[in-house]
Amino acid sequence: MQKADDFFAKEQQKRRNWVKPVSKHVLDNNEKDSKKKILAVVDAVGAVLASYLDKPRVYIGCMKSGEVFSQPQLGFWYTFTGKLGKSVDFQLPKVIADQVFVADRDSYKAVELAKDKHGVGQVLLRNLCGASVRISLHGGQVLSWKTDHGEELLFISSKATFKPPTAVRGGIPICFPQFGNRGNLEQHGYARNRMWIVDDNPPPLHPNDFNGKIYIDLLLKSTDDDLKIWPHGFEFRLRVALAFDGSLTLISRIRNINCKPFSFSIAYHTYFSVSDISEVRVEGLETLDYLDNLCNRERFTEQGDALTFESEVDRVYLSSSDVAAIFDHEKKRTFLIKKEGLPDVVVWNPWEKKSKAIADFGDEEYKHMLCVDGAAIEKPITLKPGEEWTGRLELSVTPTS
Numbered sequence: 001m002q003k004a005d006d007f008f009a010k011e012q013q014k015r016r017n018w019v020k021p022v023s024k025h026v027l028d029n030n031e032k033d034s035k036k037k038i039l040a041v042v043d044a045v046g047a048v049l050a051s052y053l054d055k056p057r058v059y060i061g062c063m064k065s066g067e068v069f070s071q072p073q074l075g076f077w078y079t080f081t082g083k084l085g086k087s088v089d090f091q092l093p094k095v096i097a098d099q100v101f102v103a104d105r106d107s108y109k110a111v112e113l114a115k116d117k118h119g120v121g122q123v124l125l126r127n128l129c130g131a132s133v134r135i136s137l138h139g140g141q142v143l144s145w146k147t148d149h150g151e152e153l154l155f156i157s158s159k160a161t162f163k164p165p166t167a168v169r170g171g172i173p174i175c176f177p178q179f180g181n182r183g184n185l186e187q188h189g190y191a192r193n194r195m196w197i198v199d200d201n202p203p204p205l206h207p208n209d210f211n212g213k214i215y216i217d218l219l220l221k222s223t224d225d226d227l228k229i230w231p232h233g234f235e236f237r238l239r240v241a242l243a244f245d246g247s248l249t250l251i252s253r254i255r256n257i258n259c260k261p262f263s264f265s266i267a268y269h270t271y272f273s274v275s276d277i278s279e280v281r282v283e284g285l286e287t288l289d290y291l292d293n294l295c296n297r298e299r300f301t302e303q304g305d306a307l308t309f310e311s312e313v314d315r316v317y318l319s320s321s322d323v324a325a326i327f328d329h330e331k332k333r334t335f336l337i338k339k340e341g342l343p344d345v346v347v348w349n350p351w352e353k354k355s356k357a358i359a360d361f362g363d364e365e366y367k368h369m370l371c372v373d374g375a376a377i378e379k380p381i382t383l384k385p386g387e388e389w390t391g392r393l394e395l396s397v398t399p400t401s
């Protein structure tokens with residue numbers, strides 16, 4: 001788990017309760033004449049910084065300084081590694097003097113553990129801008145992903161039940177080790193119906209998987225009861241990471257800890273929240289072959305330029321590129337889905353009739369959701385004893401004009 005440093009943030013951070021103006025912070029710390037000095041330094045350094053606005057990362061070599069990096073539209077951010085308050089003899093590299101804020105280490109918590117009303121453990125990740133992700137230990141399921149404006153990006157049914165053992169209808173349930181009914185296990189496998197634990201000591205990942213991110217590591221291990229229904233010992237490690245820009249990454253590492261090989265399928269069954277399904281299009285699947293679950297998994301080839309929706313869809317697109325996008329015209333936003341190790345993409349919307357047959361799904365809710373899952377289904381992944389597989393899914397959202 002990461003620990004928050006002191007940070008300086010800009011205008012839009014004002015409303016976060018862990019952010020206050022530097023001047024107030026310093027006054028609170030009884031340094032009465034500090035404000036003037038800080039602003040004076042800001043003016044000088046700000047002018048220098050302005051000439052670096054097009055650079056992604058700038059390091060300012062001053063006492064107690066941290067890294068300074070630019071963020072499109074947000075200007076500069078400064079990670080201050082020293083302790084603010086004791087001395088004002090530090091240089092504050094910020095562009096605009098009256099928009100300098102400090103995040104208070106005591107009130108800002110990047111990772112919080114809590115329990116829901118059924119006693120199920122939940123993890124809340126929150127980045128400094130206020131974007132957040134909520135994960136349930138039941139299923140290792142992401143239940144919420146919000147922008148820094150508090151806008152929910154995932155769909156959860158109003159009829160969802162949060163009481164184990166069934167998975168919540170919405171968010172990102174993980175289908176493992178089976179997808180759908182392609183095997184002898186329960187629908188979509190059992191990982192989504194099991195309790196996961198927080199993994200305090202996971203094996204290291206590549207620095208890109210944690211640098212600048214807030215994250216939690218979860219772990220699912222097969223129990224003796226699980227081995228009776230699927231006789232393969234595994235460790236499934238899931239890292240859920242929230243980046244500074246609000247993007248959400250799920251990294252799965254699945255290891256065979258048994259003495260014989262096994263094969264599995266996996267899907268991140270992502271319920272995206274959309275304004276109106278009729279106004280949505282999916283790009284990145286053009287010309288691909290797909291298996292149509294509505295026609296006994298018959299194989300077809302996608303013909304259109306982009307996928308649009310006017311009836312039930314339940315397909316597995318095969319061997320896709322590593323990027324797909326969902327354009328939501330009404331909400332004026334685009335979801336980008338980037339994936340590694342996940343060749344297939346499931347697209348699912350139950351539409352009107354099927355919706356009525358799903359107990360934990362509202363009759364009209366199909367209009368406001370679309371499942372687009374990064375997955376490995378058609379060619380199951382085989383692991384020899386001791387082998388590990390890694391799959392990554394990165395979700396981000398951008399405004400579209």
Ligand SMILES: O=P(O)(O)OC[C@H]1O[C@@H](O)[C@H](O)[C@@H](O)[C@@H]1O
Pocket residue numbers: 180187188269293314315346348371
């Ligand atoms: O109701 P469940 O088990 O969560 O599954 C929902 C849907 O998940 C989709 O991924 C499947 O392709 C559908 O066939 C299925 O109906």
